[in-house]
Amino acid sequence: MARIPAPHPELDARAADRAAGVLLGAAVGDALGVPYEFKATLREDQRPMMIGGGLGPYEPGEYSDDTQMQVCIAQVAATGADLRDPEALDAIAANFQHWLGEGASDVGNQTSMILSIAARAPGSAGTAMREAAREYTARNARSAGNGSLMRTGIVALAHLGDPAAMAEAAIAVSALTHPDPDCADACVLWCSGIRTAVLDGTFDGVRAGLNFLPAERRGMWAERLDEAEAHPPRHFTNNGWVVHALQAAWSAITRTGAPELRPAEGSFPAQHLQLALEAAVRAGTDTDTVAAIAGALLGARWGSSAVPPEWQRAVTGWPSLKAADLVRLALLTARGGSDDIAG
Template sequence: MRVRLNAMQGDRAAGVLLGAACGDALGVPYEFGSRTLEPPPRMLGGGLGDYAPGEYSDDTQMAVCIAEVAATGADLREAAALDRIAANFVRWAAEGATDIGIQTQQVMALVRGHDGDGLGAAMREAAERLHRQTGRTAGNGSLMRTGPVVLAYLDDPHALAEAARAVSELTHHDPLAGDGCVLWCEGMRRAVLDGTFDGVRDGLALLPPQRRDQWAGWLDDAEAQPPQHFPNNGFVVTALQAAWSSITRTPVPAEDLANGVFACDHLRDSLYAAVGAGNDTDTVAAIAGALLGARWGVSGIPLAWQRIVHGWGDHRSADLIRLALLTTGGGRADHVGWPGCDRMESPIDRPLMAAHPDDDGVVLGNLLTDAIDSGVDAVVSLCRVGRRQFDRVPPENQVQVWLVDQPGANANTAFALDQAARMVAAMRDEGHKVLLHCAAGQSRTPAVGARYATVRTGRDGTSALAEMRKLLAEHGYGVNDELSQVVQRLG
């Protein structure tokens, strides 16, 4: 029985894979000191694999291998599902890996030539054999990819613990690696459901009794020391400590909308701290990013990051969100086919195509607005869209904002609205003509349009909203009270 998520929980579930990918891509340029870290870190690309800006590494690549199986609704504890995950690992190692950890590479070599049924068991046996030979198989390589597992078991912590350990053991035999995955998965599960970080500590109850006190002490150390105190973070314990330290020791800001300060800035600041831990920067930040995404949601991730993050399998932000939400839905889309449908249908039958009163390079529209007819080459969507909704617009110029047109349904209303307006501004500064739209062109579109006006002209939100009302009156303009108040409160 899958848990039914409300809008905020769906936002947070969708943030798990994307948060990990953003942390990964943020840490890539600085891995093992390949580039001098000048705060704040940026998605510059380069690093050990000559990555493009925003490109994620093996941390997220391996998570995608798991997510592609989890998104079918498979029980990841079963042999058939583990066979498919193992096959994805082998395919990835042969065709798409930009980097492979030493331990994972050794396991892959031991199963070379094995395919079909039993591959998962063969891979697990290879990991066990490697452990007998070296006694050192507690690297961070299974913890970095564990995010997708939690989304399949939001309703059952014990099944989650079993699955986390089973997937970890495909490449990492040491029980400590499995312990780390169990703790972090329970942390993410609770973050998605409750919006807290309490699950990491509570996850101690899911570990074997003889190791609970040891892990509790390691968590104590992480909360007492800065991330840089754990530089040898190729080990699963110190990787988890560095990530946990970056989260727990970074304060959650007190919201001050007039000065552009948001509580969910905690996600950004914590990832900066995770990268600042040094050494295996992409992995520590990917581990932290998965839990931060589970806590703050897609709507708490900066849109500038969401726009450029990408990687193996041609997956961009929308694809990672799709895999996450299909997993939470047991492999099934919702009643209208989202996520995964080619197109979302408009709730109205009349297209909207109105120039923004302060900038005719911004087109205000709805789901019926044809991007090419309106002459745009960039789109900022404030609603759910299909995978081919704007297939003639370059994917790097399509940004989707998680903003629900229902008061009380958004976890980060002000941040998402402000980010949307600033993304329009950034695209305009790049010379793009931008379509700004929601499903009907009402409420969300004029609200963000008004915020864009305040960003560009310095006018107050009240007058900007009035201007939007006058412009779109004939189209059934309306902005719900929550969005109106946010626009007026933002500085």
């Protein structure tokens, strides 16, 4: 029996702008980090630029697999689907396979292996992928990569009206490739942060998301968030691991001050988005992923209007999407698949 999803909340203009910022924020963070992935860590006086290159190699402004995979989810979420349902998970899994077959760039090792195994397995796409992911995780002690957290922002938009459903969907979508408990928990926390940022315009949802974790894991994650707030992003050097990836992104967000409102001097609080993304790239190592993770939450808090115009003009990526296309996918998802601006 199909679930009856909670109604999508009506979004005023400011909340709609914040919803529109989720995919766009992830994409610009991704494209900003692409040139510096696994290269020498930038100094504090060095400003990252969208110059392309990286592991793709990518064109200037082009986003990587981090956003490409999130687009695969968004194409399903934008129809108004409940992302917990098997049919939706099958569709997402099929999109992943289509993306991989089209020559996806810079695919993570774990994701590539799971998708390849699932493609040869019987059963529906989602079932095959979840089973391949479970078997991989059972055989590998190091299976808690950042590959599901990097694509999770759109899941929050699909379930703005029901935080419990949001948490269930975050776990289900993560489990297609990354069922490790650390991955599931990280996706729940970040989706909670994005949902609250869109609806309320604060970052409070990340810590509020602790309530959706298993009781025995909440204290551990509270300490991890404390640690992130106490250290700069570059402290979390193993950010291919989902825990350090989340901590580096959260550190970049919480330790970067929002400028005071001084219009005469060209200073606005929403410039926090740009400054925090630059800090995320300076974390080093998996720069595009950390910045994509941070970008989804920063976009949810400050909105698409906070993304610098030059970044909006430059950003592009598979499958031939621009900033306006990413905004449209996000808004369709937040409105339950409806084009009606009134929600």
